[in-house]
Amino acid sequence: xxxxxxxxxxxxxxxxxxxxxxxxxxxxxxxxxxxxxxxxxxxxxxxxxxxxxxxxxxxxxxxxxxxxxxxxxxxxxxxxxxxxxxxxxxxxxxxxxxxxxxxxxxxxxxxxxxxxxxxxxxxxxxxxxxxxxxxxxxxxxxxxxxxxxxxxxxxxxxxxxxxxxxxxxxxxxxxxxxxxxxxxxxxxxxxxxxxxxxxxxxxxxxxxxxxxxxxxxxxxxxxxxxxxxxxxxxxxxxxxxxxxxxxxxxxxxxxxxxxxxxxxxxxxxxxxxxxxxxxxxxxxxxxxxxxxxxxxxxxxxxxxxxxxxxxxxxxxxxxxxxxxxxxxxxxxxxxxxxxxxxxxxxxxxxxxxxxxxxxxxxxxxxxxxxxxxxxxxxxxxxxxxxxxxxxxxxxxxxxxxxxxxxxxxxxxxxxxxxxxxxxxxxxxxxxxxxxxxxxxxxxxxxxxxxxxxxxxxx
Amino acid sequence: xxxxxxxxxxxxxxxxxxxxxxxxxxxxxxxxxxxxxxxxxxxxxxxxxxxxxxxxxxxxxxxxxxxxxxxxxxxxxxxxxxxxxxxxxxxxxxxxxxxxxxxxxxxxxxxxxxxxxxxxxxxxxxxxxxxxxxxxxxxxxxxxxxxxxxxxxxxxxxxxxxxxxxxxxxxxxxxxxxxxxxxxxxxxxxxxxxxxxxxxxxxxxxxxxxxxxxxxxxxxxxxxxxxxxxxxxxxxxxxxxxxxxxxxxxxxxxxxxxxxxxxxxxxxxxxxxxxxxxxxxxxxxxxxxxxxxxxxxxxxxxxxxxxxxxxxxxxxxxxxxxxxxxxxxxxxxxxxxxxxxxxxxxxxxxxxxxxxxxxxxxxxxxxxxxxxxxxxxxxxxxxxxxxxxxxxxxxxxxxxxxx
Numbered sequence: 065x066x067x068x069x070x071x072x073x074x075x076x077x078x079x080x081x082x083x084x085x086x087x088x089x090x091x092x093x094x095x096x097x098x099x100x101x102x103x104x105x106x107x108x109x110x111x112x113x114x115x116x117x118x119x120x121x122x123x124x125x126x127x128x129x130x131x132x133x134x135x136x137x138x139x140x141x142x143x144x145x146x147x148x149x150x151x152x153x154x155x156x157x158x159x160x161x162x163x164x165x166x167x168x169x170x171x172x173x174x175x176x177x178x179x180x181x182x183x184x185x186x187x188x189x190x191x192x193x194x195x196x197x198x199x200x201x202x203x204x205x206x207x208x209x210x211x212x213x214x215x216x217x218x219x220x221x222x223x224x225x226x227x228x229x230x231x232x233x234x235x236x237x238x239x240x241x242x243x244x245x246x247x248x249x250x251x252x253x254x255x256x257x258x259x260x261x262x263x264x265x266x267x268x269x270x271x272x273x274x275x276x277x278x279x280x281x282x283x284x285x286x287x288x289x290x291x292x293x294x295x296x297x298x299x300x301x302x303x304x305x306x307x308x309x310x311x312x313x314x315x316x317x318x319x320x321x322x323x324x325x326x327x328x329x330x331x332x333x334x335x336x337x338x339x340x341x342x343x344x345x346x347x348x349x350x351x352x353x354x355x356x357x358x359x360x361x362x363x364x365x366x367x368x369x370x371x372x373x374x375x376x377x378x379x380x381x382x383x384x385x386x387x388x389x390x391x392x393x394x395x396x397x398x399x400x401x402x403x404x405x406x407x408x409x410x411x412x413x414x415x416x417x418x419x420x421x422x423x424x425x426x427x428x429x430x431x432x433x434x435x436x437x438x439x440x441x442x443x444x445x446x447x448x449x450x451x452x453x454x455x456x457x458x459x460x461x462x463x464x465x466x467x468x469x470x471x472x473x474x475x476x477x478x479x480x481x482x483x484x485x486x487x488x489x490x491x492x493x494x495x496x497x498x499x500x501x502x503x504x505x506x507x508x509x510x511x512x513x514x515x516x517x518x519x520x521x522x
Numbered sequence: 523x524x525x526x527x528x529x530x531x532x533x534x535x536x537x538x539x540x541x542x543x544x545x546x547x548x549x550x551x552x553x554x555x556x557x558x559x560x561x562x563x564x565x566x567x568x569x570x571x572x573x574x575x576x577x578x579x580x581x582x583x584x585x586x587x588x589x590x591x592x593x594x595x596x597x598x599x600x601x602x603x604x605x606x607x608x609x610x611x612x613x614x615x616x617x618x619x620x621x622x623x624x625x626x627x628x629x630x631x632x633x634x635x636x637x638x639x640x641x642x643x644x645x646x647x648x649x650x651x652x653x654x655x656x657x658x659x660x661x662x663x664x665x666x667x668x669x670x671x672x673x674x675x676x677x678x679x680x681x682x683x684x685x686x687x688x689x690x691x692x693x694x695x696x697x698x699x700x701x702x703x704x705x706x707x708x709x710x711x712x713x714x715x716x717x718x719x720x721x722x723x724x725x726x727x728x729x730x731x732x733x734x735x736x737x738x739x740x741x742x743x744x745x746x747x748x749x750x751x752x753x754x755x756x757x758x759x760x761x762x763x764x765x766x767x768x769x770x771x772x773x774x775x776x777x778x779x780x781x782x783x784x785x786x787x788x789x790x791x792x793x794x795x796x797x798x799x800x801x802x803x804x805x806x807x808x809x810x811x812x813x814x815x816x817x818x819x820x821x822x823x824x825x826x827x828x829x830x831x832x833x834x835x836x837x838x839x840x841x842x843x844x845x846x847x848x849x850x851x852x853x854x855x856x857x858x859x860x861x862x863x864x865x866x867x868x869x870x871x872x873x874x875x876x877x878x879x880x881x882x883x884x885x886x887x888x889x890x891x892x893x894x895x896x897x898x899x900x901x902x903x904x905x906x907x908x909x910x911x912x913x914x915x916x917x918x919x920x921x922x923x924x925x
Binding site: 222300304308311312313320321322323324325373382389391425 | 651803
């Protein structure tokens with residue numbers, strides 16, 4: 065066949081033509097092994113300052129308590145939960161790309177899975193901070209775990225908040241394992257290519273004695289596939305449990321059966337937006353257009369559009385059911401979102417999450433990275449607003465008008481949130497500098513030279 | 523191999539003549555089923571409508587599932603769907619028949635739906651608040667709209683696919699893809715509102731926002747459970763004999779497993795949320811489905827619609843063996859009917875928890891009546907097109923022996 069079906073369909077290649085195993089290895093490992101570019105120091109410096117802000121806010125919190133936040137009755141859940149859900153949702157794209165797309169044999173995942181997984185880990189790290197500090201006395205957070213003790217303390221297993229402890233811990237552990245196992249062959253490459261002794265030792269420890277023998281590769285493939293199988297249900301389970309945190313309650317605006325699938329779709333939506341937010345500048349900064357091609361941008365834009373449509377479906381069903389139910393609290397909740405004191409949040413949310421992604425229907429738009437980047441930024445903001453609307457507007461005006469109130473984040477609420485963004489970026493900068501951001505050995509497997517020549521049939 | 527065609531352009535791909543025999547048998551089943559249903563209608567028209575609604579929804583679910591699966595495939599491409607594209611396509615051309623078969627439900631609306639009975643509505647404040655939506659004329663208008671959407675999307679795509687065959691060109695697949703995206707969006711919206719209209723409103727007080735998605739998940743299971751036995755039938759007859767291979771069934775088995783899990787996920791989410799919330803207007807829906815004999819139907823669904831197929835479909839050998847896979851599919855097909863019965867029938871006892879479960883022979887007769895007619899029509903549609911879309915760019919990949 066002179067033309068493959070992909071060419072017929074007008075799809076850009078997964079790797080730009082002309083690359084060999086050697087050039088791929090050179091290009092990706094050079095990012096780690098060459099001199100540090102100046103912009104890296106600037107970026108890392110800013111992120112590092114924001115980490116200091118996070119540490120300051122956390123210190124202040126431990127010294128004074130959650131009173132420094134804007135929380136009060138009736139809004140007992142605020143920024144901490146919003147940020148927790150926002151961060152954990154972002155993580156989901158990494159797991160989807162690395163596990164589900166692997167099982168679906170989507171070869172385009174190869175050049176984006178490594179940093180998407182790293183993104184997952186860092187996002188989960190940021191997410192994990194919030195429930196821990198929200199308990200008020202974080203040094204007693206281990207009480208959340210079921211362990212034998214003399215205080216007669218035992219978690220309430222019917223509460224999804226406890227399921228969260230297990231879901232998120234499992235998620236963090238499996239993501240870490242998956243990421244690390246995937247790194248081993250590449251750490252060996254870095255060990256072999258480093259010129260300094262100490263670098264060889266450090267990467268050598270990480271590579272765990274990898275020699276690239278057939279037995280190593282065989283064991284590796286088995287382990288990686290098993291981990292992918294283990295990680296797959298986590299894409300669904302973690303955010304399902306998060307949605308239960310809200311949905312099992314009786315608050316109008318929380319108690320909706322659509323929540324689990326709609327939260328999972330929202331998480332993947334947010335996650336792909338974040339992967340695009342990172343991938344588009346990175347491919348420009350490191351000249352990786354050959355590896356992260358238009359094909360990747362287009363495919364991710366499509367996933368973002370599809371999951372965005374599911375999220376929009378969720379909004380629509382919520383609106384319809386509020387009126388169909390004939391339940392006055394449901395109906396009021398919705399009217400309060402549309403026209404109440406937080407109406408700008410709600411309308412901005414629709415603009416960001418429903419309207420903006422619709423431009424991705426157009427093929428020409430999907431082929432322009434910076435427009436896709438812009439759409440992704442809208443989604444990043446929109447998904448934060450979505451959680452704000454769900455948490456705050458449902459709580460601030462509940463069943464009794466006498467108990468209504470307003471909520472807004474204080475300086476320390478914002479400082480903590482911005483601080484976690486700093487932590488996320490700082491970890492990401494370190495990752496870019498010290499580990500290969502694209503899987504070197506997997507890239508080699510999708511090169512044309514790695515393809516078995518096919519016998520031509522009649 | 524010219525122009526990247528996977529099969530020589532003059533290959534005879536017309537559907538096997540043995541379908542004539544299937545059609546004759548389908549007509550026989552239909553005749554008996556219709557006669558029995560007619561008798562049942564004369565004896566007990568209310569029971570007839572109740573049984574008929576479930577039977578009609580069951581066959582409609584297969585057609586809608588094939589429609590959605592076909593759209594999904596046309597949007598995402600890939601090799602998995604090409605082998606059965608025409609098997610799915612034939613089902614989407616049965617919408618006009620299914621629309622015609624909606625007429626009995628319009629006629630029986632007053633006997634099926636509480637909100638259509640003025641004497642009930644007069645004493646029920648909650649239903650009165652819902653009359654803006656649950657209103658007989660609006661109900662009919664919506665049904666007409668749903669069918670108009672389904673028939674027109676199916677018509678456009680079927681026509682393009684036929685043109686692709688006659689123009690012998692690769693060019694049209696992009697146009698089909700262009701229609702498939704919005705088509706899926708429209709399908710999801712219409713199916714959601716249809717589920718509210720035809721099933722959820724049987725219990726006019728109750729509501730659940732996941733219901734529409736659950737209904738869609740059911741369609742996907744129905745479609746695959748139908749598709750697999752049909753594909754098995756074609757493995758032994760030309761032109762698909764030798765072309766439909768274990769690896770194709772492996773793919774369908776995987777998809778079936780995925781959709782079974784998805785269906786279960788929706789059901790379980792709804793159950794956990796409603797059970798935890800424990801609100802009187804919501805939880806009574808589950809109480810009606812777990813009391814009396816209904817408990818056993820619930821358990822049968824948990825086992826037959828999830829546990830058993832889940833365990834069986836994990837096996838790679840089973841998925842690659844078309845015969846064994848088809849038997850799992852047939853179990854699921856029966857479960858699809860049971861699921862719809864479980865969703866609809868408890869509502870007819872109107873809160874009388876002592877009414878309990880009682881199957882009626884009309885439940886079976888109507889399934890045969892609608893099914894016989896539908897299958898006869900379906901086989902006729904199958905014979906109208908070549909069994910494979912020869913000019914699809916990925917067909918070569920789809921026909922490869924192993925990857």
